[in-house]
Amino acid sequence: SVWFHPLRLDTALYIEVVFNQIAPDYLEGLLLVIPGEHLSDEII
Known part of the structure; x- marks a missing residue:
């Protein structure tokens, strides 16, 4: 799972x-934990 919201x-x-x-x-x-709290398009 990927969480987008806190x-x-x-x-x-x-x-x-x-x-x-x-x-x-x-x-x-x-x-x-993703550094910078941002997922790149490549990860998604």
């Missing part, structure tokens, strides 16, 4: 659902 912090349930989707990938080392 995480919203207004709903606890939303945060919990997103966390539970991300946690397994993070623990396996699959979470990547």
Whole structure:
């Protein structure tokens, strides 16, 4: 998955659902951070 928008912090349930989707990938080392917070057309 690619996220284009920052995480919203207004709903606890939303945060919990997103966390539970991300946690397994993070623990396996699959979470990547794009420098500059911008995706080039080549990556997309």
